[in-house]
Amino acid sequence: MAFSDDLGGNLRSLARWRSTARVLVEALPFILKYDQKVVVVKFGGNAMDENSSHDFSQDIVLMKQTGIEPVVVHGGGPQIGAMLKKLEIPSQFIDGLRVTDEATMDVVEMVLIGSINKHIVTGINRAGGHAVGLSGTDSNLVVAKKLERMKVDPETHESKPIDLGFVGEPDVVNPEVLRTFIKSDLVPVIAPVGVGRQGESYNINADTVAGAVAGAMRAERLILLTDVEGVLDKDGKLIPRLTLSEARTLIADGTIKGGMIPKIETAIEAVESGVKAAVILDGRIPHVLLLELFTEHGAGTLITAE
Ligand SMILES: Nc1ncnc2c1ncn2[C@@H]1O[C@H](COP(=O)(O)OP(=O)(O)O)[C@@H](O)[C@H]1O
Numbered sequence: 228m229a230f231s232d233d234l235g236g237n238l239r240s241l242a243r244w245r246s247t248a249r250v251l252v253e254a255l256p257f258i259l260k261y262d263q264k265v266v267v268v269k270f271g272g273n274a275m276d277e278n279s280s281h282d283f284s285q286d287i288v289l290m291k292q293t294g295i296e297p298v299v300v301h302g303g304g305p306q307i308g309a310m311l312k313k314l315e316i317p318s319q320f321i322d323g324l325r326v327t328d329e330a331t332m333d334v335v336e337m338v339l340i341g342s343i344n345k346h347i348v349t350g351i352n353r354a355g356g357h358a359v360g361l362s363g364t365d366s367n368l369v370v371a372k373k374l375e376r377m378k379v380d381p382e383t384h385e386s387k388p389i390d391l392g393f394v395g396e397p398d399v400v401n402p403e404v405l406r407t408f409i410k411s412d413l414v415p416v417i418a419p420v421g422v423g424r425q426g427e428s429y430n431i432n433a434d435t436v437a438g439a440v441a442g443a444m445r446a447e448r449l450i451l452l453t454d455v456e457g458v459l460d461k462d463g464k465l466i467p468r469l470t471l472s473e474a475r476t477l478i479a480d481g482t483i484k485g486g487m488i489p490k491i492e493t494a495i496e497a498v499e500s501g502v503k504a505a506v507i508l509d510g511r512i513p514h515v516l517l518l519e520l521f522t523e524h525g526a527g528t529l530i531t532a533e
Pocket residue numbers: 271273452453454455457458459460482483484485486487488
């Protein structure tokens with residue numbers, strides 16, 4: 228090898244080491260900032276392919292090892308849909324919520340608690356962490372009540388109640404069990420199934436559960452992983468920061484639509500109940516949790532009180 232090639236190679240290695248070191252040093256103030264702070268992460272069913280699940284598990288373990296207290300709440304809508312189809316049980320959504328009869332509820336519990344929850348727990352444990360799977364039923368973590376929804380009849384303009392079956396909303400969240408696990412250095416992984424006062428199970432939207440858990444834990448961050456960059460403006464450009472009133476305006480003027488509405492409503496409620504900030508992040512970006520938590524730029528849309 229010529230001397231100049233050797234020198235060029237060494238300089239390139241030096242530049243690479245410098246930039247790696249810079250990334251590590253950049254993380255230091257954030258590692259200090261989040262030390263022993265609870266960060267609730269919602270991992271949605273759309274984001275759960277093999278690669279992103281592997282990255283997600285590594286990110287959670289790294290967060291834990293740097294001193295953050297991660298709490299995972301997962302979804303599984305597409306996976307429930309696929310199982311219902313296999314069993315030839317028809318499924319219908321109203322306002323983004325799955326109408327849930329008794330047979331559907333059995334499938335929801337089977338897929339969320341029996342399958343997805345265990346996969347996520349196994350993924351985190353294989354990445355070197357110690358995770359424990361729960362649903363809202365365990366230790367009365369999420370006591371739920373039936374969700375009452377009204378719909379305006381387009382012809383008569385009268386408001387009528389609609390029956391979504393066993394779809395619930397969190398009534399009381401008892402986070403003590405989470406604190407016990409956190410103290411034992413375990414990562415809680417929560418399936419969005421709540422328990423009613425009579426012991427009945429309720430199917431709850433996973434974003435809603437994540438928001439309620441973050442509120443009850445007074446979390447430092449609520450992170451909602453989804454399949455877009457963050458909240459986009461009317462021209463499709465990413466909005467990096469929003470206050471609660473700006474977020475409400477974007478819902479009212481129709482910029483925020485469809486599935487993004489319940490997400491932003493969850494974020495608003497969480498911040499109102501004491502969560503420092505909520506973030507909408509693109510779960511398709513590899514290791515997006517680390518970029519958000521440990522770099523200057525952050526990623527996605529940050530929603531704060533003001
Ligand atoms: N202003 C907006 N910014 C970003 N996404 C928006 C906006 N308005 C509507 N959406 C829609 O919201 C979707 C995210 O909601 P949803 O599909 O329910 O997510 P998830 O399945 O991750 O819970 C986006 O894919 C996008 O189509």
